[in-house]
Amino acid sequence: MNKPISLSRSFLDVMPIPVAIFDVDGKLLHVNIQFSLWFTPNAAELKTLKQVSMLINELMSNELQLILSDVMTNNQRRYIREIAIRTNIKGHKTCKTSFTNIRCNDKSNGVIMFFEDKDRETENMALYKEQAQLDQLTDTLNRFGFYEAFNRGTHQCLNHKFLYAVMIADIDKLKLLNDVNGHQYGDMVIKNTAKGLLKELRTEDILARWGGDEFIIVLTNIFSENHVTKLSERLAKGVDEYSLAKNTPTSISYGLAVWKTHGESLDDLIGHADRMMYQQKQLK
Incomplete structure (x- = not known):
């Protein structure tokens, strides 16, 4: 039956x-x-x-x-x-x-x-x-949307013989900002961090909210580690400038992982970038 x-x-x-x-x-x-x-x-x-x-x-x-x-x-x-x-x-x-x-x-x-x-x-x-793939607070991709965009974007990138890099970015001292100014202020910090990143990203790059105060970025169509470094520095500066202009001054700590240099699977790249991000955060 x-x-x-x-x-x-x-x-x-x-x-x-x-x-x-x-x-x-x-x-x-x-x-x-x-x-x-x-x-x-x-x-x-x-x-x-x-x-x-x-x-x-x-x-x-x-x-x-x-x-x-x-x-x-x-x-x-x-x-x-x-x-x-x-x-x-x-x-x-x-x-x-x-x-x-x-x-x-x-x-x-x-x-x-x-x-x-x-x-x-x-x-x-x-x-x-489209909405099912978006983070409701920041209007960036959520994890579900990220994986689809990652598969599509990196496939096109490799077809054109370029490298790509994964960047993990974490908002500095968000818990303290929440405690002092309230969670509504903290939400504005998260929103403006996302907008600051989007303002500097290229159209072919990928941005998703990875966790509460953490974002994942895939920098596509890159040709060297120096290229990645320059792009990441521009992103961090963009967050500083945009959040300051919106009266929610903040900064990010971030780590980078370049495909093949630091790993070939997405999990390996995320792991390496995450470790580099925490090392940078500890120095602040």
């Missing part, structure tokens, strides 16, 4: 795009409500995971297992693959399908798959996806 479909009641259910989760063997484990609605106006018509699996296979043909295998066996800790799929299912002639692996302790645990109907995509759907 087939088990009922698992309909999520978590964050996935408020997403206006269909989401499916597979385990490491490619077995469908979970779909959100929008997934069922995407295939049929009456979600009750899809009563089992087996029925959903058959629909997915109809949509993806024999590509599904190949893509799932490719995503799960990729050595990168966080790997996203996007592909446009042609289908004969009524109302869904073309869709963009995104796959991202779920990893824990360096082992692949499965794949999350997102469908986007390119023939009937609405502005609300695009807006929600």
Whole structure:
């Protein structure tokens, strides 16, 4: 007897795009409500995971297992693959399908798959996806948005034979500022730090809020460590000047890691940059 479909009641259910989760063997484990609605106006018509699996296979043909295998066996800790799929299912002639692996302790645990109907995509759907990738306080990328931007930006960077660098920046003495001036003032400091960074970043660079008072920056299309040093100094100066002009004077401590020189994986680069940032902070 087939088990009922698992309909999520978590964050996935408020997403206006269909989401499916597979385990490491490619077995469908979970779909959100929008997934069922995407295939049929009456979600009750899809009563089992087996029925959903058959629909997915109809949509993806024999590509599904190949893509799932490719995503799960990729050595990168966080790997996203996007592909446009042609289908004969009524109302869904073309869709963009995104796959991202779920990893824990360096082992692949499965794949999350997102469908986007390119023939009937609405502005609300695009807006929600954009908002889901943004930090609400600073309007910079959050961690979810960062990983997608990182994969896209660094891929383009390496295709053009450039290096890239990861920069971890931490706001100096934010806890003290919160204690003395209140959390609303602290929030303004965070906002103005983000704006100061954005003001100096190039369009091809990536900025995301990494934690409460911490930002991660990816400097792309660089050609030397000296180039990275100059860019980072400009960013730190930009924060000083912008925050002072906005009456929230502050500064940042930061660390840098250049791809290949300090590591090849994102985790290694973040680890090195984080250590360098704390060393700089201790000297202040």
